[in-house]
Amino acid sequence: MKSSKDVVVSLKGVSKRYGDVTAVETLSLDVRRGELLCLLGPSGCGKTTTLRMVAGFVEPSDGAVVIDGQDMTREPPYRRDTGMVFQNYALFPHMTTAQNIAFGLENLKWAKADRDKRVLEMLTLVEMAHLSDRLPAQLSGGQQQRVALARALAMRPAVLLLDEPFSNLDAQLRVRMREEIRDVIRRVEITTIFVTHDQEEALMLSDRIGVMNKGKLEQVGTPADIYERPASRFVAQFVGWCSLLDGTVDTNGNFVSTRGLAFKSSLPPGAATAVIRPEHVKARDPDLADARPTYTAKVITSDYYGGISRLLLRVCGEQLMMEGHFPQDRRPRVGDEVAIALETAQIPTVPAAPP
Amino acid sequence: MRKDLIDRIMSVAGLVVRVCVYVMLALPAVIVIVSSFAADNVLSFPPTGFSLRWYKSAFANEEFMASLWTSTYIGILASCLSLGIGFAAAFAIDRYEFPGRAAFQALALSPLIVPGIVLGIGLLYLFAWTGLNQTLAGILFAHVVLAIPYVVRTVLASLSLFDRRLEEAAMNLRAPPWVVLRRVTFPMLLPGILSAAVFAFVVSFGNVTVTAFLTYDDTVTLPVRLFSYVQQSSGPFVAAISSIMIAVTLIVILVIEKLIGAERLA
Amino acid sequence: MQSTPAKPGRGHLLLLISPLLAVLIAFLVLPLVWLFRASFYAGEGFVERSGFSLAHYQHFLFDGYYLSVLVETLLYGVVTAIVCAVIGFPVGYSLARLPPQRRRWRMIIVILPLTLSLVVVVFGWVAILGRSGLVNSILVASGLFDSPHTLLFNKTAVIIVLVQQTIPFMILSVMSVVAQIDPVLEHAAANLRANRFVTFARVIIPLAAPGLMAGFVLVFVIAISAFITPMLVGGSRIRMIGSFIYEQMMSSMNWSFGAAMAFIILGAGLLFTALLNALAARRFVRR
Numbered sequence: 001m002k003s004s005k006d007v008v009v010s011l012k013g014v015s016k017r018y019g020d021v022t023a024v025e026t027l028s029l030d031v032r033r034g035e036l037l038c039l040l041g042p043s044g045c046g047k048t049t050t051l052r053m054v055a056g057f058v059e060p061s062d063g064a065v066v067i068d069g070q071d072m073t074r075e076p077p078y079r080r081d082t083g084m085v086f087q088n089y090a091l092f093p094h095m096t097t098a099q100n101i102a103f104g105l106e107n108l109k110w111a112k113a114d115r116d117k118r119v120l121e122m123l124t125l126v127e128m129a130h131l132s133d134r135l136p137a138q139l140s141g142g143q144q145q146r147v148a149l150a151r152a153l154a155m156r157p158a159v160l161l162l163d164e165p166f167s168n169l170d171a172q173l174r175v176r177m178r179e180e181i182r183d184v185i186r187r188v189e190i191t192t193i194f195v196t197h198d199q200e201e202a203l204m205l206s207d208r209i210g211v212m213n214k215g216k217l218e219q220v221g222t223p224a225d226i227y228e229r230p231a232s233r234f235v236a237q238f239v240g241w242c243s244l245l246d247g248t249v250d251t252n253g254n255f256v257s258t259r260g261l262a263f264k265s266s267l268p269p270g271a272a273t274a275v276i277r278p279e280h281v282k283a284r285d286p287d288l289a290d291a292r293p294t295y296t297a298k299v300i301t302s303d304y305y306g307g308i309s310r311l312l313l314r315v316c317g318e319q320l321m322m323e324g325h326f327p328q329d330r331r332p333r334v335g336d337e338v339a340i341a342l343e344t345a346q347i348p349t350v351p352a353a354p355p
Numbered sequence: 356m357r358k359d360l361i362d363r364i365m366s367v368a369g370l371v372v373r374v375c376v377y378v379m380l381a382l383p384a385v386i387v388i389v390s391s392f393a394a395d396n397v398l399s400f401p402p403t404g405f406s407l408r409w410y411k412s413a414f415a416n417e418e419f420m421a422s423l424w425t426s427t428y429i430g431i432l433a434s435c436l437s438l439g440i441g442f443a444a445a446f447a448i449d450r451y452e453f454p455g456r457a458a459f460q461a462l463a464l465s466p467l468i469v470p471g472i473v474l475g476i477g478l479l480y481l482f483a484w485t486g487l488n489q490t491l492a493g494i495l496f497a498h499v500v501l502a503i504p505y506v507v508r509t510v511l512a513s514l515s516l517f518d519r520r521l522e523e524a525a526m527n528l529r530a531p532p533w534v535v536l537r538r539v540t541f542p543m544l545l546p547g548i549l550s551a552a553v554f555a556f557v558v559s560f561g562n563v564t565v566t567a568f569l570t571y572d573d574t575v576t577l578p579v580r581l582f583s584y585v586q587q588s589s590g591p592f593v594a595a596i597s598s599i600m601i602a603v604t605l606i607v608i609l610v611i612e613k614l615i616g617a618e619r620l621a
Numbered sequence: 622m623q624s625t626p627a628k629p630g631r632g633h634l635l636l637l638i639s640p641l642l643a644v645l646i647a648f649l650v651l652p653l654v655w656l657f658r659a660s661f662y663a664g665e666g667f668v669e670r671s672g673f674s675l676a677h678y679q680h681f682l683f684d685g686y687y688l689s690v691l692v693e694t695l696l697y698g699v700v701t702a703i704v705c706a707v708i709g710f711p712v713g714y715s716l717a718r719l720p721p722q723r724r725r726w727r728m729i730i731v732i733l734p735l736t737l738s739l740v741v742v743v744f745g746w747v748a749i750l751g752r753s754g755l756v757n758s759i760l761v762a763s764g765l766f767d768s769p770h771t772l773l774f775n776k777t778a779v780i781i782v783l784v785q786q787t788i789p790f791m792i793l794s795v796m797s798v799v800a801q802i803d804p805v806l807e808h809a810a811a812n813l814r815a816n817r818f819v820t821f822a823r824v825i826i827p828l829a830a831p832g833l834m835a836g837f838v839l840v841f842v843i844a845i846s847a848f849i850t851p852m853l854v855g856g857s858r859i860r861m862i863g864s865f866i867y868e869q870m871m872s873s874m875n876w877s878f879g880a881a882m883a884f885i886i887l888g889a890g891l892l893f894t895a896l897l898n899a900l901a902a903r904r905f906v907r908r
Binding site for chain 3: 358359361362365366369372373375376377379380381382383384386387390397398399400401439440441443444446447451453459462463465466468469470471472473474476477478479480481483484496497499500503507557560561562563564567568578579581582585586589593594597600601604605608612
Binding site: 055056057076077078079082083084086088090091092093094103104107108151152155 | 803805806808809810811812813814815816819823824827828
């Protein structure tokens, strides 16, 4: 049984309404000590609003925000033990790197000697010690982000909040900064909530992911939980590519999709929706025996991406995607037939769509 | 959400200060208008009774009505002149590259930073020597100088928002330059041009700091006549005249506001 | 500028810029230059327009009385500017942060006094502060005063009117600079444990300083050149250079002396502006 000390941030039934619009609906979530939790979802799903409710910039319409065991719902942002890195970093343009980092410590009334020590510690942590006298305008995007991170961490907050921290960076820098920030967070061992719409980022960085859609939290779990055992159609479609096959399982344990793709399933009889991902579809040698369900698929599109090729196949009336490594000359072309097998043991199902 | 005490004090203080400032800004005009309806001859507040006698008196006063007419037609003339000169200058600044363009623009806007009194006595001096003293032309040119910066600023703003690609599209659709100007450029710039004309009129109509040095017996603009009058007496009569001036200005300003919005006036 | 500006039409260009050049050189530059010259004339410059003499400047600068008026005028300028900065800042800040539709009417109230004739506005204050005016009526009715006080014709009245006359410039200056301060910086400050007061003191005001300074200078220059306001609201006991200049030009007809005074006050204004800029530069350079 987890003691309450293991939960750093607890959102209890938190909602936010703006007039007729509900931005966040009865969201409950516990963020555990030391974990890196990501709020993932498309624009407008309420993830940023939720983050801002933790920070205190938005007051919930209902529910409570509990930080380190204390109800902070009515407290202003400057009384909350959070450190936030904003999307555009929000470094004070009239202060140097060191002054930016020291700002929070000054407001917390740290003694000068302690402040200076801590600022140096933080600068070293993000490898910016040689740029301590620069103004933000003189720093690159990546450097500014590091300063913003150092500034937030300097206060030793109970929780670090990151608001789409990588969306301002170009693709290459993004990948590099992701890893850098993850290393810093792990080294400091700080509980972190970060918000993103990039599922690749979420999968790679997080200990747990909370997938949000239209103000609701659809599923919370580890990256593997989210990807391999999605709880809803939305989660299945938002994270990774999939084909959703609606169908039924009969009393003999056969799953049959509405268009006729069939395989054995261990699910109880009734309606079911299968989530078939590219890795569930494998090319096979038609001459060899195979324990898995096998089919003959027709290639609809065939795209070369270098390391992998992606084929869209029609199988028993359904469309499935297959990824595989084919050298260019041996890549199946449109109209070809391929022999495939389904890794049915790995195929998850989600609740059927409401009628 | 809870706030620190100092924040709450700041909130309240800020509100109080803002209200006081807005009241202070609006009060003189409001009081002037209210006082103009007084029944008796004292500038008392609240005014005793309600009467239009002071307006009747104002409209019957030959000198003041002559001044009103003078201010109005000087205003219209100055507006047209400064519009022509200022529009041409703004057009040149926006569309042409030439050496000294920045200096030219600074010159065009410079009357804004010259104190009225300095310009006034400077012109008094110049006119005395060149014989333009005590002429309508003198006052007219003074007002044109005062109005030009407003025209240039307004037209430049209008031009900078104007998408040149519309002209390019017109040319692509076989329109020769003068047709482009007449059917695309000018209609789209019209709100800006009208605002500039209105600004110029208002500046000319209301000016007293410069004009005070330039007027003479037969031609006294309304604000200057009011200035001399107020030094001797003040009463609801003055309030009525002032209200007429406010009305003229207000009508003209509300026209711009409808055209371009209060934001762009700043 | 969008596409490349036109090359052809050198003649066109000349046509476009020469009217403005002609008018402003003839009626702005020339008068000022001439006036400057006139301040060095030996005589009063009305009939005699010759000679070179520093007599008028000496007359002013070596006279204790005139110097005291100069100092008083500058003081009026400083006090007006400070008051405008203090009460104008909150207004400018709030206008910058308001959404456009809420801002509309407030902007009209701020800009309207600038469009009305100065004499109308000042007369309005005469009506407000007069013996039977608004303020006296309220104070007498509420019992704070036994009988109407003379609120006009003193320093405070002049300052109040100067402030109202010039505060729109301060407000607009502050508004334009605060609009460029990203609101997210205020959130960042709050997240870094700064309450609103600290946020203003350490983030907003330092970043708004250029706008405050520009407004300060503008208000100062307008206030020290004022003559209508001190004449109508200040009466004979209030002495500002502006009213002296008016008097010299219109009654005493000592135009050269008037010119000299005008350039003295202009010079004082320029000096003050330069001083303020130098001070500002020092404050921002220091780490």
